[in-house]
Amino acid sequence: MTLSTKRSSACLFCAAVLLVFIRPVRAETVYESTIRPLIQKYCFSCHGGEDVSGDVDLLKIRTQQQALDQFEVWESATELIRDSVMPPEDQPQPSEAEKEQILRWYQNRFVDSVQAHPGHFRPRRLSAHEYRNTLHSVFGFSLDVAIIEAEQTISEKSLVMKLLPTDPPGASGFKNDTSGNPLTTVVWDQYAYLVDFAIEKLFSAGGHPQLNRLIGSETDGTLSHQQAATLLRRIAQAAYRRHISDDVIARSLANLAAASSSELQRVTRQELKTVLMSPRFFYRGLMMQIPRDRIEPVDAFELAERISYFLWADMPDEELMRLAAAGSLTDPSVLEGQIDCMLASPKSRSLAEHLGVEWFSLDEIDQVSNNPPVADALKSQPIDYLHYLFTEGRPVLELIDSDVAFVNAHTAKYYPGDRRQLVAYKKGKGIEVERLPNQKIDLVQSVHRGGFLTIPGVLAMNRGPVLRGTWMLERILGDDLPEPPANVGQVPSNRRGENLTFRERFEIHRSNPTCAVCHDKIDPLGFALQYYDDSGAHLLVEKPGNKRRKNEAAVDVEQIDASGRLPSGESFTDFEELKQILATSQKEPVIRNVVERFLAYALCRKLEYHDRPTVDRILAKLLQSDGTFRDLIHEVCTCLPMRQTFIRSDQNSDSRAATGETTTSQ
Template identity: 25%
Template sequence: MHFRWFTTLCCAHASLLAIASLVSQASAAVDLPAELAEKFTRDVTPFVSKHCADCHDKEEPQAGLTLTTFAEAKAIVPDREHWEKVLELVSSGSMPPSDQPQPPAADVEKFTSVVQAIFDHVDKTSPRDPGRVTVRRLNRVEYNNTIRDLFGVDLRPADDFPSDDVGHGFDNIGDVLTVSPVLMERYLAAAESVSSRIITPEAPQRPNRFLSCKYVEPAGSTVPQSQYRPMTSEPKESGIETGPFFTSYMMDADGEYRFRIRCYTSAPKEQKVTVAILACGKDIVSPAGDGDIADLAGAALSGLRPFRVIARQEVTAREQKEAQNLEFTIPPMAGIERMAVALVKPGDGQPHVTLHIEWFNLEGPMDTRPRTHRELLATTAADDEAKSREVFTRFLARAFRRKPTADEIEKHVKYVASVQSSEQLKWEAAMQRGVQVVLCSPKFLFRTEPDYDPENPNVHAIDQYQLASRLSYFLWSSMPDDELFALASQNRLVDDLDNQVRRMLKDPKSQALVDNFALQWLQLQRITQITPDPEKFPNFDDRLKASMVEETKLFLREIIQNDRSILELIDADYTFLNERLARHYGIIDTMGNTWETKPRREGGQQLRGREFQKVMLGPDSHRGGLLTQASVLTVTSNPTRTSPVKRGRWVLEQILGTPPPPPPPNVPELDKEGAALTGTLRQRLEQHRENIACASCHARMDPLGFAFENFDAVGAFRKTDGSDYVDASGVLPDGRKFNGPAELKEILKTKAPQVRKALTEKLLTYATGRGLEYYDKPAVRQIVESMPAGEDRFSHLVLGIVRSDPFMLRRGKETQP
């Protein structure tokens, strides 16, 4: 057994090496125009010799990168990943390091234009490659959401599953979503638990609730304690005497009920006495209008509004011994909170009447099987096998997220029939077992995308059911809804793609993009593990931590659902605050005024309580955008102090998409260098950068981080750090200077193309469930360029992604590596 596993792993490793070799060979075989080859020899090779060779020769190359072995243009193509990084660093001014002689701008322009032209030529002449289709299982969030939308009930069984591994920053990456024996056990347990909740073979007994009328509302010390409680139509001020009498009930919105009262009237036989049954609740559907209410009696009537008159019925019993039971059917209805009985006013000229009521009785719901049972097993067929076939035809299409084959349907029908026969089960109990089988099927647990045209040699489109699943799991982290299924079944989804994307982004389920994409992209899950020093930050607590994250989530939801510009991620004139977080920020109202704002902006409402409100930020505000939100500032700090390094690295990685390499293994962290470093934090970092192994990366990170030094380790604004005034100035590697976050944001906004590209790469990685490769570069460039000039709306970015080759296409037989 162990030998077999070892052999399998070796074969897999050999396959990966073979794929890598094929990629290198294919790239190296690209035929470059003679003009590009000449320009490489003339402009790139001398540049490397003069400005890069000292640090990146083949003897002891810095960062493990050798640049002196590339004698001709086509040699850089197989090593494209490194050369893309070189291109990025040289064009941004990060390389050569600032303490080395700097090349003339004209030389930099020639170097970068030639290298970029080589890669552009490779991209244009290489065959389209949408990447490999990854068979990936549903992660925990996707499993819970799929169960919710498949059955219409929020059970969350995956909360007991092992944690999902993370790859490329996200927990939906197919390569790391393995299936362990423990997870298989949890799948089986979840399938059994879910099926037992949604199907009830033996219907429970109907609830039947009786309540003596002396205990119903209106209540008080004057309520008669007799067997029958009187209610008069006389215009008195007391609801205890005039009603309507009512009581609270918890009722299922989709259930039918029977409401009964036992009563009689003491009115003369010739006088008609009518009662009205009222369903009351603030969200009641089709409430009664003034005209319908005008003929009802009772001082308590106005306090019950809004309500709906369910029925009216005449009372014929005139003595207690003849008391009658009046019965009313309450159809399925949302919003019922109370049931009430009112007297209808006597006609003009007739005397007032008195109704005597003994009890209220509510029976139901009449069908006690859960709604999921009724909907899932709904069928018009007569015999059990035909019923199973009808149910599975409908259910498998949703569970497998595609049209099931006839063979798949028949296998499940036969399984249910065999279980029903061998174990003498009712059909409902056998179907419960059949649902368990479906929930354990790889076709449910995995997002499989079989190629229905496997012999096609060319890149071709995935089918429309697969596209519907890619869309829904990208934007909702869940299965497609009925509209997506309908369009896929009619082969109309591609034609309606733009409308569907915009609809899905506005749907509340797009909150999944905030919770599952954005929080991972911004690395904010780590805030749950952060505990700032309580002595230094005594005001920090769990409520403040939760408010910090909620601000970021509401801010991102505003951008996604209201289709705002992605550049607002860098700077915005609004945010969302509650009283606790506003106090932390020093903001006092919804116009963003602080105690120091002079003159104050008019129209602001004071922030009170835990509810979040949109707050407009003035031009003098220290906040605006992600970079100055307390959640980000806290997660990029140390427990006892700020960390310009972490904050600068975060900006490089998450906003600009240019992460620095990891630090050399032999260089100690700043806090571990002890007494060797002295002075302010800025001075200690300058001493730390004197180590040549640290200088180049810190020259990129530290200035960005120092821009936010006016914010302490929990994101509160400050002007001093201890006894020293905060210095938030910095100089970027390209020579641009700034002082504070506002000026840095203005610089970052000039890097809009880089910001778009970074976010595109992150979102495309999340959407496809795989890391991006060299062959994805053209798709990324096309997505960025497809965004309309001057507009950076979030929907434009998403539309570019869902129409890209990696999202819409699959490899053909001859493009498989």
């Protein structure tokens, strides 16, 4: 997913070998004339044609540009070659001079000579969550299904979320990366239904307060021509997320003016629907008026939109729109103040609920327990912790370790020494299962907790050392792994007379050199968590006086070995020591991964090699100052790709094709 992705398979060396003998020929023909013949010689037997290893078909890389687009391959390959991991031992090995040439080429091509670029603009449809939030902001009310009133219930009440299809993650790994998702007939029909539902609610007796707010005067639902025009302008400005002239909605205004008094209400509803069914509403960025084929700063309204959907998953509020219209939002001090205000808003919880949930795959916690209140408690705990980190200026490395946790009655058992800090919660009214709020507690006696990695739900959704190690490697260190070989068997049981621990039997299982390439990185991380059982409980529970007792479990605690050695050379005896390593000598890859995840989510796209200067600049600032998540968010909001864009001259036709825009759009 990210720039620091490192795939451990033989294909990585094959890709890197392409760069070994680069001769001084024209840059645009280096690949075709010099590199591809080497691929054919060294790599096609495994990575070309029908039988492709590692999901990498190098036969398809035919041109110089296609080769350059594979920057992730070069990044992964150079690291594996630098560490002498690839090529495998049973394959011919490159000389030291050849290795140096590969590393020098990578440094020159993808690090030293790369300039920051905002990337090519692509239309992006609002995700289901963004569409729900934006409809609420446009009208001032939610579209809820009818359920019996119950305070903090678990039931999904949003009609939008019930009707719209679930957004698949894009290439970035996030669901707001929708540029590759076509606008299907199903989605279009659901949009039409939801818009009709919202307009009907606006003109109902219950919607009159919001209708009065929008037109600026009292009404019983029957509008004058002037009120109808005012309503249309207000809805259009909110829907298109910028100040617009009457020319933009001229056809609708003309239809209102021509309507008779008896037809005005029907025509008003129809023209409101026309505005809300325009791609300008459910796609972002279509109204930017920017010169083509060159890098340009985005206008103030586009900047407001980018920041608000990043921090809130919602459209800009009235204050952001006012500042954008006045031209003051681009002032650094004004923008900085607005970012702080937005982080203080309850809407900022969307960062944890979407960026955090999708980054760490927290939806998998839903499968941990069949008891809905318990499952909800296990999932809300890491979300509340991330919200705390993201919005209260906490250091980035508190992702690894911290002295606070968020706990309720369902998760208090994991914190026996500190659960007395909880204040009794009074149940609200209602017949549905109730969601208990979490309370922040100080970790005084819960010595085996602290940080994101030891949250019970996070541990319970990844059971066993391989799953836990893989998750930590990918989600914390940003090191993506290939799929395991198809012929991987099960860890063998002890034979008669044997008394091997699981770890000892696993060492035999992973003795295959091909498997060891990945497991050398996975296993130390996963086995470090062996003192935590499948439910996320620690098998040694602290007692008063620091005396330990064994938790009742079908595990011989004395045989657990949580020690390990990372490929980088650091050794540890238990998970507490591993956390210290992650927060010190390994903090650069940890923080780099955090930066890349935030930037990819904010930009709603997969990061490219031209984003590396931006990532490196933000990373350097955070490392220099022991940066906080607030610092990170400010840097992302003000970075070059957020404030600039590049629109190709053929973008108009591409945008119409991508959005399905028709002549019904204004």
